Amino acid sequence: xxxxxxxxxxxxxxxxxxxxxxxxxxxxxxxxxxxxxxxxxxxxxxxxxxxxxxxxxxxxxxxxxxxxxxxxxxxxxxxxxxxxxxxxxxxxxxxxxxxxxxxxxxxxxxxxxxxxxxxxxxxxxxxxxxxxxxxxxxxxxxxxxxxxxxxxxxxxxxxxxxxxxxxxxxxxxxxxxxxxxxxxxxxxxxxxxxxxxxxxxxxxxxxxxxxxxxxxxxxxxxxxxxxxxxxxxxxxxxxxxxxxxxxxxxxxxxxxxxxxxxxxxxxxxxxxxxxxxxxxxxxxxxxxxxxxxxxxxxxxxxxxxxxxxxxxxxxxxxxxxxxxxxxxxxxxxxxxxxxxxxxxxxxxxxxxxxxxxxxxxxxxxxx
Numbered sequence: 001x002x003x004x005x006x007x008x009x010x011x012x013x014x015x016x017x018x019x020x021x022x023x024x025x026x027x028x029x030x031x032x033x034x035x036x037x038x039x040x041x042x043x044x045x046x047x048x049x050x051x052x053x054x055x056x057x058x059x060x061x062x063x064x065x066x067x068x069x070x071x072x073x074x075x076x077x078x079x080x081x082x083x084x085x086x087x088x089x090x091x092x093x094x095x096x097x098x099x100x101x102x103x104x105x106x107x108x109x110x111x112x113x114x115x116x117x118x119x120x121x122x123x124x125x126x127x128x129x130x131x132x133x134x135x136x137x138x139x140x141x142x143x144x145x146x147x148x149x150x151x152x153x154x155x156x157x158x159x160x161x162x163x164x165x166x167x168x169x170x171x172x173x174x175x176x177x178x179x180x181x182x183x184x185x186x187x188x189x190x191x192x193x194x195x196x197x198x199x200x201x202x203x204x205x206x207x208x209x210x211x212x213x214x215x216x217x218x219x220x221x222x223x224x225x226x227x228x229x230x231x232x233x234x235x236x237x238x239x240x241x242x243x244x245x246x247x248x249x250x251x252x253x254x255x256x257x258x259x260x261x262x263x264x265x266x267x268x269x270x271x272x273x274x275x276x277x278x279x280x281x282x283x284x285x286x287x288x289x290x291x292x293x294x295x296x297x298x299x300x301x302x303x304x305x306x307x308x309x310x311x312x313x314x315x316x317x318x319x320x321x322x323x324x325x326x327x328x329x330x331x332x333x334x335x336x337x338x339x340x341x342x343x344x345x346x347x348x349x350x351x352x353x354x355x356x357x358x359x360x361x362x363x364x365x366x367x
Contacts, residue, residue: 014285015275016072017293019065020300023156024332026062027305031312031324036126038248055241057248064244066159067211068268073163074173074215075222075272081174082181082219087359088171094355095167100147101347103160105339106302107144110154117310122317129312156305162208173213177220184221188214192265199261207261214269225277233278236270243267299344300336307332 029035029051038044038052050056058064080086119133132152134140143149147164150157166173180187191213198206228236243263250260274281284290293300308328315323 009276010291011275011282011285012072012076012272013294013297014287014290015272015294016069016297017290017295018285019068019072020297021293022058022060022065023062023301024304024329026060026065027156027308028325028328028332029060030128031126031308031328032321033124033126033317034321036128040127042127052248054249055245058241058245061245061248064247064264064268067264068244068271069159070162070166070208070211071215071218071265071268071272073166074212074217075219076215077167077170078174078177078216078219079222081170082178086171086174087355090355090358092168093358094351097354098348098351099160099164099167101350102298102302102339102344103147103157104145105343107154107157109303109339110306111141113306113310114153117313119309120313124317125312126321129309132309154302154306156301162212165205166209166212170212173216176213177216180217181220184217184224187217187220188269191217192262192269195265196258196261200258211265211268214265215272218269218272222276225273228274228278230278230280233274233280236278237274237281240267240270240274244271296333296336296340299339300332303335303339304328304332307335 030039034044034048035052044052051060114136119129121130121133132155134152136151136153140151140153144151144153144157147157147161150161176187177184191210194213195207195210198204198208198210244267246263246267247255247260250263254260275285276282285294308324311328311331312324315327317324
């Protein structure tokens with residue numbers, strides 16, 4: 001078995017990049033009126049069923065890609081704390097800067113686009129685009145900038161609400177992971193089942209927070225998990241991609257929300273596992289395209305949706321419903337490069353500097 005360094009797992013950055021690209025494609029496709037109907041449980045033309053009601057839905061399974069993000073966050077925030085003593089006093093302000101500065105900048109961009117390109121309701125536009133025709137007051141803006149309850153000004157920020165909650169209670173998750181190291185897989189199973197229960201009860205915190213626990217459990221067992229054999233890995237990859245796309249094509253009675261939630265989360269867990277423990281996946285995710293997407297993944301996630309909505313309101317849908325898709329994807333990627341360079345990277349550096357300064361001051365303070 002090949003030895004791996006104990007530092008950063010670069011292939012997970014590539015996985016994060018692929019997941020961000022899936023979310024981008026998801027929102028770009030939702031500007032297409034027939035595809036948007038599937039997002040609301042409405043019938044779509046037979047000619048598009050191959051995209052909406054088949055395993056190919058995996059290329060734009062946006063909600064499920066966010067689940068992968070949550071598992072990844074649980075993993076990457078827990079693993080370092082299991083390997084070394086974490087300075088939580090320095091961690092919290094650093095983490096706040098790391099999240100809120102880019103979020104604030106992305107909201108300013110979204111607000112500028114909202115003002116420059118009025119959101120309108122048009123029967124020719126997609127249902128998803130029309131849903132963005134909303135009035136924003138001070139209360140709505142407060143909810144956006146604090147991430148208390150983000151509006152459709154930049155709708156992907158709903159997931160950042162849960163990232164913030166997890167960031168606040170991550171010491172609890174680390175403690176659970178440390179205590180259950182010997183039975184880490186039990187913790188992972190509990191996370192899957194509790195999230196499925198939350199889906200059944202329609203309780204958001206019960207749905208999403210256990211997803212981070214799944215990642216924390218994987219971090220606890222990481223050093224004990226052997227490299228996945230090549231043949232088994234291909235089977236797990238196919239099964240996990242089918243599982244992630246299962247909400248689009250599972251037939252009754254397997255399409256019950258609880259069953260689907262279990263399958264999707266088990267698949268998300270498997271994808272993260274393969275990304276770090278299966279050589280073919282690692283090689284792919286360390287390739288130039290996934291690594292590049294990984295470097296801009298957070299910026300791409302934060303900035304793409306207002307661009308898609310603005311273009312949908314600007315471009316005549318009567319020309320071609322796919323025109324917005326063709327223009328949105330490259331424009332959003334270009335914007336993500338700029339945002340990463342001038343916003344996310346400086347915010348990351350500032351967060352690290354704050355953590356270092358607080359840690360140094362505490363070490364140098366006499367007892």
